[in-house]
Each structure stands twice: as C-alpha cells, then as structure tokens.
Amino acid sequence: MSMSRLRASLYVLIGASFYGMTGVITKFAYGDGYNASQVAAGQVLFGTLLLWIFAFRDWKAIRDYPKKKLWILIISGAFPTLTTIVYYIAIERLGPSLAIILLFQFTWMGVVVESVRTKQAPSAYKWLSVSVILIGTYFAAGIQIGQLDRLDLIGFLCGLLAAIGYTGFIFASGSLGLGLPPTLRGAWLNTGSLMLILALYSPTVYTDGALIEGLWKWGLILGISGAFLPSFLFTKAIPHLGSGVASLLGSVELPVAILAAALLLQEEVSLFRWSGVVVILFGIWLAEYKSKSPEKHSSRKPEPEA
Numbered sequence: 001m002s003m004s005r006l007r008a009s010l011y012v013l014i015g016a017s018f019y020g021m022t023g024v025i026t027k028f029a030y031g032d033g034y035n036a037s038q039v040a041a042g043q044v045l046f047g048t049l050l051l052w053i054f055a056f057r058d059w060k061a062i063r064d065y066p067k068k069k070l071w072i073l074i075i076s077g078a079f080p081t082l083t084t085i086v087y088y089i090a091i092e093r094l095g096p097s098l099a100i101i102l103l104f105q106f107t108w109m110g111v112v113v114e115s116v117r118t119k120q121a122p123s124a125y126k127w128l129s130v131s132v133i134l135i136g137t138y139f140a141a142g143i144q145i146g147q148l149d150r151l152d153l154i155g156f157l158c159g160l161l162a163a164i165g166y167t168g169f170i171f172a173s174g175s176l177g178l179g180l181p182p183t184l185r186g187a188w189l190n191t192g193s194l195m196l197i198l199a200l201y202s203p204t205v206y207t208d209g210a211l212i213e214g215l216w217k218w219g220l221i222l223g224i225s226g227a228f229l230p231s232f233l234f235t236k237a238i239p240h241l242g243s244g245v246a247s248l249l250g251s252v253e254l255p256v257a258i259l260a261a262a263l264l265l266q267e268e269v270s271l272f273r274w275s276g277v278v279v280i281l282f283g284i285w286l287a288e289y290k291s292k293s294p295e296k297h298s299s300r301k302p303e304p305e306a
Contacts, residue, residue: 003236003237003240005240005241007237008236008237008238008240008241009237009241009245009249011233011234011236011237012233012234012237012238012241012246012249012250013249013252013284014229014233015229015230015231015232015233015234015237015250016230016249016250016251016252016253016256017252017253017256018224018225018226018229018230019225019226019230019250019253020252020253020254020255020256020257020260021225021226021256021257021260022043022222022225022226023257023260023261024257024260024261024264024265025218025221025222025225025226026039026222027265028218029215029218029222032214032218034210034215034218036088037200037201037205038205038210038215039215039218039219039222040081040084040085040197041197041201041205041206041219042211042215042216042218042219042220042222042223043219043222043223043226043227044081044190044193044194044197044223044227045194045197045206045219045223046216046219046220046222046223046224046227046228047190047193047222047223047224047226047227047228047231048187048190048191048193048194048223048227049223050223050224050227050228051183051186051187051190051227051228051231051232052187052191054183054187054232055181055183055184055186055187057183058180058181058183058184059184061179061180061181061184062180062184065179065180069176069177069179070177070188072176073172073176073177073180073185073188073189073192074188074189074191074192074195075192076168076169076172076176076189076192077172077188077189077190077191077192077193077194077195077196078192078193078196079165079166079168079169079172080165080166080169080189080190080193080227080231081193081196081197082161082165082196083161083162083165083166083169085200086158086159086161086162086165087099087103087158087159087162089154089155089158090102090103090155090156090158090159090162092155093152093154093155093158094152094155094156094159096141098141098155098159099155099159099162100137100141100254101134101137101138101141101159102156102159102160102162102163103159103162103163103166104133104134104137104163104251104254105134105160105163106163106164106166106167106170106247106250107130107133107134107247107248107250107251108127108130108134109163109164109167109247110167110170110171110243110244110246110247110248110250111126111127111130111244111247111248113167113171113243113244114242114243114244114245114247115244117171117175117243118242122244125286125287126244126245126248126287128286129248129283129284129286129287130248130283131283132279132280132282132283132286133248133251133279133280133283133284133287135279135283136276136277136278136279136280136281136282136283137251137254137276137280138276139272139273139275139276139279140254140255140258140273140274140276140277140279140280141254141273141276142270142272142273142276166250167243167247169234170234170238170243170246170247170250171243172189173185173189173231173234173235173238173246174234174235174238174239174241174242174243174246175239175243177189177235178239182232182235182236183232185235186228186231186232186234186235189231189235190227190231193227234246245287248283248284248287249284249287251280251283251284252280252281252284254277254280255277255280255281258273258274258277259277
C-alpha cells in the first residue's frame, strides 16, 4: 500500500524518537537494581509478544512466503540486539560521549548501503546532510578533545559495531520481507532478536524470578518504546523512503535523548550541547527537504526485496 513521503518520514522520526527515550528509561531500570542483560532480555521479550499480538490477524500471509526469505528476515533480527550489547560495552569502556559519536556513524553508513543497493551515487545534498549531522553530534555529545587521547581499542570497535548493527536494522526494516504486512515483518525480526537473547543468556534470564519481582514493568515499557513501536513504524515506512534517508531522519534519536535526560533526569545540558541539537535538527531538515525535491511529482515505490 502506498504511503505519502511526509507520512513515512513522520513514522521514522517517531520511531527514532522512541529509541531516543530508551536510554533514560534504562537508567531508571538500573536504579531498581537490574543489570544490562536483564533489561535487554525484558525489552526483547515484551516487544516480541506485543508485535505478535498485532501480527496474529495477518498470519495467513505467511503461507505462501518463501521459507528461505523468512529465515533471512529472522536472522536479521540479530541486528538490534547486537547493537544494544556492543553499544553498552562501548559506553562502559569509552563513556557515553564518545560512544554516541561512534554509534552515529550509522548516518553515513546508511547512505553508503543505499548507494550500493540502488547503484546510484549519493547526492551532494545527502553528503552535506551527513556532515552537518555528524558535526552536530560532536557538539551535542559534549565531547572534549582531551578524551580522544584515551581511546580504548575494544570500546572503539564496539562503538563502530553498534553503528553497523543499527545500519543493518534500518536496512532490514526497509528491504527484507516486503511481501509480508509490516506487523509480520516486525514480529519475525524481533523473533530473531529473542532467539539471540536466549542463545547468549540462556532461558534462565527469564526464569530467575526477576520478571515476576518487577522487571516486567521495565520490560514492558522498553518493549513498547524500544522494540514494538520502532519496529512497526520502521518496517511500515522505510520501504517508501530508502535506508539512506531513513538513517538521516533517525538522527533525531540524540536530540530526543538529550531532551529526555534534561526533563526526566534533571541533567544539566550546556549551551554547547544544545547548539549541537539545533545543528542535528537542521541536518535532518536539510536531508528531508532536499531528498524530496526530485520526487515532487511521483511517489516513491518500495524498494524491491533482496
């Protein structure tokens, strides 16, 4: 079903905004005594359950869908889980400022992936948008030059792997499972995430009593904001935009994270960091404004499935 470019862009912005909220919500969960593996496991479990509840009515669409393509979709569900795991390691070893800058390399990675897929060179405006967003990220992260002398190699590699994982998730959301309704695509993607969680932490992560004792609350909140809504909105909208533009729109995650930290955690945010937020928002506007110019008279068709 066709979707207007404006509506698809809003869906991606909303989905990325919910992702931006998860960092603050996770801090509240940590404050209740839960660790990273428990929080990640709860998020994936409830996100997957919610997606399957909404996907159940579309179950018949799976009958004629090629099993090989279905398994590719499921395996691609590892991207968001791996992103979370390696990003947490990057934060631990580098600190949040450097980690977020490395994560935000997904902006140019998404542009490159789309360029390879479509065999079309990115426009100058798209690269300009990437540059503006990365400059804004530097300011918004509050990075100090002195921190660059203390780079930890493992943390650096994990930060880049987080960017690759996020790029993969955006690509999978927009390019795989296009013969299925968005609800089913999101459900199968998150099923892959759940399978990876079980493989990494074993089923005991769900049977040790933490869920019943209160983890369910944070798992449900994070499942909605970090899995259900982003997966549903991304799989619905990105096929109409392309992974390159979606990556640039996804940069709204950082401004939302900073705003949420200021409002909910009462963190002080300097004028230096707020200026970075403004620059990122300008880069997002530039990407969307210029990218829709050649398509004023025609709707973008969803990209063919790989």
